[in-house]
Amino acid sequence: MYIKYHIIIRKYIEVLANLLHLKTFLTGFILILSLLILSAVGFFIIDYKYTYAGAFEPEKPPDGTNILGTDVLGRDIFAQIIYAIPSSLAVGIVAGAIGTIIGSLVGFIAGYYRGNLDNILRLLIDVFLSLPSLLILVLIASYYRGTDYITMALIISIFNWAWPARQVRAQVLSLRERDFVMLAKLSNMSNYEIIVRELMPHMMPWMFANFINATISAILTESSLSIIGLGPQRSITLGMVLYWSLSYASIYRGIWWWWLSPVILLGILFLSLYMIYMGVTKYFSEREVII
Amino acid sequence: MITFLKYTLLRIGFYILTVYVTLTIAFIVSRLVPGDPMIATLSRMAEAGAIRGSLELVEEYKKAFGLDKDIFTQYISYIQQILSGNLGISIAYFPSPVAGIIAMALPWTILLLTVSTIISWIMGTLLGLIAGWKGLEKKRYELLGIATLLFYIIPYYIVAILFLWLFVFILPIFPRETGYGVFVPEPGFIIEALRKSLLPAVSIVISSMGWWYLSMRSLVASIKREDFILMAEAKGLRGSTVLWKYAFRNAMLPQITGLTIALGHITSGALVVEIIFSYPGTGWLLYQSILQLDYPVIQGIVIIITITVATANLVVDLLYPLFDPRIRR
Numbered sequence: 001m002y003i004k005y006h007i008i009i010r011k012y013i014e015v016l017a018n019l020l021h022l023k024t025f026l027t028g029f030i031l032i033l034s035l036l037i038l039s040a041v042g043f044f045i046i047d048y049k050y051t052y053a054g055a056f057e058p059e060k061p062p063d064g065t066n067i068l069g070t071d072v073l074g075r076d077i078f079a080q081i082i083y084a085i086p087s088s089l090a091v092g093i094v095a096g097a098i099g100t101i102i103g104s105l106v107g108f109i110a111g112y113y114r115g116n117l118d119n120i121l122r123l124l125i126d127v128f129l130s131l132p133s134l135l136i137l138v139l140i141a142s143y144y145r146g147t148d149y150i151t152m153a154l155i156i157s158i159f160n161w162a163w164p165a166r167q168v169r170a171q172v173l174s175l176r177e178r179d180f181v182m183l184a185k186l187s188n189m190s191n192y193e194i195i196v197r198e199l200m201p202h203m204m205p206w207m208f209a210n211f212i213n214a215t216i217s218a219i220l221t222e223s224s225l226s227i228i229g230l231g232p233q234r235s236i237t238l239g240m241v242l243y244w245s246l247s248y249a250s251i252y253r254g255i256w257w258w259w260l261s262p263v264i265l266l267g268i269l270f271l272s273l274y275m276i277y278m279g280v281t282k283y284f285s286e287r288e289v290i291i
Numbered sequence: 292m293i294t295f296l297k298y299t300l301l302r303i304g305f306y307i308l309t310v311y312v313t314l315t316i317a318f319i320v321s322r323l324v325p326g327d328p329m330i331a332t333l334s335r336m337a338e339a340g341a342i343r344g345s346l347e348l349v350e351e352y353k354k355a356f357g358l359d360k361d362i363f364t365q366y367i368s369y370i371q372q373i374l375s376g377n378l379g380i381s382i383a384y385f386p387s388p389v390a391g392i393i394a395m396a397l398p399w400t401i402l403l404l405t406v407s408t409i410i411s412w413i414m415g416t417l418l419g420l421i422a423g424w425k426g427l428e429k430k431r432y433e434l435l436g437i438a439t440l441l442f443y444i445i446p447y448y449i450v451a452i453l454f455l456w457l458f459v460f461i462l463p464i465f466p467r468e469t470g471y472g473v474f475v476p477e478p479g480f481i482i483e484a485l486r487k488s489l490l491p492a493v494s495i496v497i498s499s500m501g502w503w504y505l506s507m508r509s510l511v512a513s514i515k516r517e518d519f520i521l522m523a524e525a526k527g528l529r530g531s532t533v534l535w536k537y538a539f540r541n542a543m544l545p546q547i548t549g550l551t552i553a554l555g556h557i558t559s560g561a562l563v564v565e566i567i568f569s570y571p572g573t574g575w576l577l578y579q580s581i582l583q584l585d586y587p588v589i590q591g592i593v594i595i596i597t598i599t600v601a602t603a604n605l606v607v608d609l610l611y612p613l614f615d616p617r618i619r620r
Contacts, residue, residue, distance in 0.1 A: 123305070123308070126305070127305075127308060127309050127312050129552055129555075130309060130551060130552065130554075130555055130600075130601070130604055131309065131312070131313065131555055131597060131600075131601075132554075132555035132556075132558040132559050132596060132597060132600050133555065133559065134558075134559030134562065134563075135558070135559065135562070135592075135593045135596055135597060136313070136316055136593060136597070138577065138581075138589065138593060139316075139317060139320055139589060139590060139593045140320050142581060142586065142589050143320055143321065143323075143586070220446050223446065223448070224446070224448065224559065224560075224563050227448055227563050227566060227567070228562070228563065228566060228577065228578060228581060229578060229581045229582060230581060242448075246452075246567065251452065251455055251456050251459075251460055252459075252460060252467060254460065256456070259452060259456075263449055263452055263453070266446070266449060267445055267449055270444050270445060270446065271441075271444055271445070274444045
């Protein structure tokens with residue numbers, strides 16, 4: 001199959017440029033970008049050793065050397081945040097990508113082939129959607145302690161596919177009745193070719209929106225698991241910083257700088273990702289974008 | 292009648308399937324543990340203060356628990372055990388049965404979840420109805436929309452942390468919880484329960500309300516443009532009749548279906564809220580059990596809560612025909 005990559009890439013750039021005109025998307029995009037730049041610059045300026053216990057005097061409020069203060073073990077909170085942002089995002093992106101890919105595959109198969117296979121897959125999707133996923137993940141994570149953030153992302157992916165699958169299935173159901181699919185069938189295209197060459201270009205925008213949504217839910221799940229005490233013990237994520245501060249009762253002890261920084265950063269992270277999601281869905285639902 | 296019967300049977304079938312999938316996942320997860328589960332459990336029991344088991348003891352245990360049989364027989368007996376209400380024995384509180392430990396915490400969680408979900412569903416639906424009907428262009432509805440959207444995006448635990456800081460640390464209106472409470476239905480107990488539940492409940496309501504508000508608002512806004520609304524208005528029906536009998540009843544159906552999907556989501560959020568407030572429910576018990584590596588209790592909570600959520604979903608599903616006359620036929 002012959003694919004013109006330069007046209008596709010030009011198309012992506014065009015869509016991104018259009019999206020940047022939307023206020024919600026732009027705000028979210030700038031926020032995420034500034035978080036990434038902050039942690040990228042921090043990587044070079046701030047030594048990883050600052051996140052070790054005993055690096056500084058414990059329980060120090062923010063001052064010149066530790067701009068966000070230190071925790072009860074003497075770890076610099078700003079350094080923890082700097083190293084936590086990329087790993088929190090990585091959990092989201094890895095679990096979001098796996099969820100979107102598996103979910104899209106299931107959604108395509110169910111929506112395109114219909115029949116009994118569709119009935120079974122739809123039932124499976126509904127079961128996975130109605131289960132309290134966090135609880136089942138607690139059970140899994142309690143046995144296989146996800147010690148680093150990538151293992152964590154893999155565990156989270158177990159449940160992250162159901163929602164994208166449902167969305168993609170609904171989209172494919174309406175797309176397969178369209179004229180161009182009929183035309184492709186009449187011109188003797190194989191099912192595989194129809195899915196890849198006719199349906200995929202219409203689906204890509206929605207799969208991107210699904211991916212952002214799956215990323216948000218993965219970061220939410222990771223931080224919730226961390227607070228429950230099943231976070232990636234060997235990595236620093238925003239959820240883990242919050243877990244340590246809560247388990248040392250920082251709220252009751254008045255160490256506000258310890259819990260406030262991860263709370264604000266998690267808030268910004270969710271807000272900016274959600275703004276990107278809102279912008280993307282608004283843009284794609286107002287016009288038909290084919291990539 | 293045929294539609295109704297078919298619907299009811301399908302929902303019950305779905306319920307059984309959900310419970311079965313949960314039990315199976317729990318079984319597979321516990322059997323796939325790296326290493327011998329029996330030796331792992333015994334060494335954990337030894338850590339918890341029990342006598343370290345010799346290899347003969349391990350063999351005896353395996354016989355007693357049927358672990359020397361093949362995996363399929365184990366699976367059958369596991370399902371039988373759970374269906375008869377036997378969830379095993381706690382490691383941290385050896386030899387108390389897991390079911391008894393969970394039974395003390397479960398009423399707290401069910402109370403908190405039922406009350407806060409119903410309040411948030413009614414409030415969100417009504418506010419969404421008004422905002423969608425009166426039009427989105429009005430400034431105050433726009434502000435309300437932004438506020439609810441903000442609370443909808445921000446995770447449950449952040450609202451809970453801010454509440455805890457504001458109302459327990461800064462303004463000590465509520466005392467610090469210690470996390471233990473026995474559920475006894477007595478008059479004095481109600482005040483105690485209210486005091487413990489108010490802050491977690493309000494934070495769950497605020498976090499989950501946005502979901503209902505946003506969906507109801509867009510539902511009503513799109514129903515408003517339908518022809519049958521125009522027709523009803525043209526017939527000269529009163530504004531309130533059009534709103535309640537035409538718009539509200541139609542928007543209610545997706546809103547009730549939404550309840551079944553959201554319930555699992557809200558439960559997940561509420562468990563974390565329980566931990567933050569040291570609320571004496573299953574979320575707090577779960578947190579304690581994870582700290583103490585009490586695997587039977589963790590597994591028991593997961594199974595019980597999942598079955599509870601599935602049962603609540605079944606109840607909502609079975610009440611659905613009351614609102615949708617098409618299914619009653």
